[in-house]
Amino acid sequence: MNDQNPTAPRPASSSSTAAGPGVVPEFAPAPPGELRRYAVVGTGHRAGMYVDAIVGEHADVATLVALLDTNPGRMDHYEGVVSQALGRPADLPQYAPDGLEKMIAEQAVDVVVVTAPDHAHAELVARALAAGADVVVEKPLTVDRPGCRRITGAVAETGRDVVMTFNYRYAPRNSSLRQVIASGEIGEVTSVHFEWALDTVHGADYFRRWHRDKKNSGGLVVHKSSHHFDLVNWWLGDVPARVYARGGLKFYGDRNAAERGLGSRPARGTGVVGDPFTLDLNADPRLKSLYLDAEEHDGYLRDQDVFGPGITIEDNLALLVDYRRGATLTYSLNAHSPWEGYRVTVNGTAGRAELEVVERGAIALDEDGNALLDPSATPTSLGDALRPEGERLLVQKHWQRATEHPIPDGIGGHGGGDAILLKDVFRRHLRVSEDALGRPAGYLDGLRAVSVGIAANQSLVTGLPVTIADLDLGAS
Ligand SMILES: NC(=O)c1ccc[n+]([C@@H]2O[C@H](COP(=O)([O-])OP(=O)(O)OC[C@H]3O[C@@H](n4cnc5c(N)ncnc54)[C@H](O)[C@@H]3O)[C@@H](O)[C@H]2O)c1
Numbered sequence: 001m002n003d004q005n006p007t008a009p010r011p012a013s014s015s016s017t018a019a020g021p022g023v024v025p026e027f028a029p030a031p032p033g034e035l036r037r038y039a040v041v042g043t044g045h046r047a048g049m050y051v052d053a054i055v056g057e058h059a060d061v062a063t064l065v066a067l068l069d070t071n072p073g074r075m076d077h078y079e080g081v082v083s084q085a086l087g088r089p090a091d092l093p094q095y096a097p098d099g100l101e102k103m104i105a106e107q108a109v110d111v112v113v114v115t116a117p118d119h120a121h122a123e124l125v126a127r128a129l130a131a132g133a134d135v136v137v138e139k140p141l142t143v144d145r146p147g148c149r150r151i152t153g154a155v156a157e158t159g160r161d162v163v164m165t166f167n168y169r170y171a172p173r174n175s176s177l178r179q180v181i182a183s184g185e186i187g188e189v190t191s192v193h194f195e196w197a198l199d200t201v202h203g204a205d206y207f208r209r210w211h212r213d214k215k216n217s218g219g220l221v222v223h224k225s226s227h228h229f230d231l232v233n234w235w236l237g238d239v240p241a242r243v244y245a246r247g248g249l250k251f252y253g254d255r256n257a258a259e260r261g262l263g264s265r266p267a268r269g270t271g272v273v274g275d276p277f278t279l280d281l282n283a284d285p286r287l288k289s290l291y292l293d294a295e296e297h298d299g300y301l302r303d304q305d306v307f308g309p310g311i312t313i314e315d316n317l318a319l320l321v322d323y324r325r326g327a328t329l330t331y332s333l334n335a336h337s338p339w340e341g342y343r344v345t346v347n348g349t350a351g352r353a354e355l356e357v358v359e360r361g362a363i364a365l366d367e368d369g370n371a372l373l374d375p376s377a378t379p380t381s382l383g384d385a386l387r388p389e390g391e392r393l394l395v396q397k398h399w400q401r402a403t404e405h406p407i408p409d410g411i412g413g414h415g416g417g418d419a420i421l422l423k424d425v426f427r428r429h430l431r432v433s434e435d436a437l438g439r440p441a442g443y444l445d446g447l448r449a450v451s452v453g454i455a456a457n458q459s460l461v462t463g464l465p466v467t468i469a470d471l472d473l474g475a476s
Contacts, residue, residue: 042116
């Protein structure tokens with residue numbers, strides 16, 4: 001399944017096909033011939049996961065009827081993918097963004113899947129809803145206050161459905177922590193400490209692409225951290241109220257490179273040998289087809305230098321977040337770590353829970369000095385005994401020893417969450433019972449997740465704490 005960024009760590013759970021007990025919800029069999037008609041809007045990397053799902057596992061409930069993108073080269077890529085899956089030319093109608101309403105009408109689209117860049121989400125979601133389609137939207141819901149207001153307004157006007165695809169909720173390790181907190185084992189939560197480390201392969205990748213411009217992504221505090229803030233909101237069953245943020249661009253970018261005396265740098269990674277900060281688009285056939293071969297249409301470079309000019313996002317972030325019921329979150333994100341993973345500590349009145357995840361213990365270099373992207377670039381292959389890839393959830397109640405809470409296996413990428421999420425996206429109407437963990441998410445969850453990042457961006461500018469209600473995002 002094309003579910004992972006090629007620069008992301010590829011832990012063993014990505015290839016697991018058998019899920020542990022209680023992880024995959026139960027669905028009724030699909031009534032024959034009832035296919036919902038889907039269009040994919042934004043046909044880049046992430047679109048692949050949805051396209052594969054529609055033509056593969058969920059073909060009995062879904063059919064792909066159109067593609068929309070600014071770049072015809074990338075739509076042609078998926079025309080090829082679907083044709084191969086069907087064993088015949090798919091002949092999918094292709095549209096440009098100004099044809100969204102026309103596409104929905106002409107192709108009788110039931111659901112629009114939005115996998116365009118973050119800054120385009122609000123307009124695409126609002127227009128799709130107004131044109132009579134339901135929406136499945138990738139995180140982050142949007143990047144700023146006007147985007148939030150546009151989406152909440154469109155939902156209020158149309159009453160249509162917006163599914164937020166928060167795949168991290170479906171990773172069994174994150175679901176397990178939710179179970180521990182909801183069971184009351186550690187009492188009422190008083191505080192959470194959450195540290196996320198992105199390494200110099202995956203973390204660096206945000207500084208090569210459209211994400212590097214804050215206007216496009218809201219910065220990592222919106223683009224990436226909205227996953228993490230959603231997790232905390234969901235783990236606690238609470239709503240963030242006030243945010244104080246500090247951070248900056250301290251490692252990547254041309255100024256830092258000059259200060260550290262890095263000398264002249266290649267403008268792009270493709271063709272560069274012996275530089276672990278570069279990405280060669282020829283190294284992965286999908287990267288080549290989606291981006292290098294499509295450059296002629298729009299000039300978009302997917303492999304810009306991480307030490308080049310024009311980067312306006314932070315690579316170090318520290319936040320203090322107050323929740324409505326009184327808990328406090330201390331959060332940090334670092335995007336130039338030598339290993340990748342996260343640590344969460346949840347303090348409660350009856351004890352403490354600690355989740356530790358190592359997704360990639362170290363980055364391996366090939367004999368030329370380029371960073372390896374393939375799955376053998378794992379700590380296992382590096383023989384790393386001190387930081388083995390894996391996950392551990394410890395629970396310790398007052399006056400007791402720590403116990404390890406079992407984490408079942410998942411299926412698919414992103415810690416075993418993607419494939420389970422997809423079942424809920426395409427078969428939610430066939431669920432035999434409500435999700436005990438409350439994993440399915442809607443636009444309000446998306447709004448609450450980005451509200452922290454939007455407030456943080458304001459706090460970064462003013463140096464002051466920001467009360468989320470004062471942002472007037474259109475819902476709370
Ligand atoms: N949940 C996850 O773990 C996860 C993982 C990866 C990406 N994503 C999300 O998916 C979205 C897409 O990310 P990606 O990595 O696929 O990016 P990408 O750059 O590979 O793809 C984006 C596509 O959108 C197209 N596009 C640009 N402007 C558009 C517009 N106005 N209308 C329609 N299409 C437009 C681009 O040409 C490109 O084909 C982002 O919002 C990202 O946050 C989520």
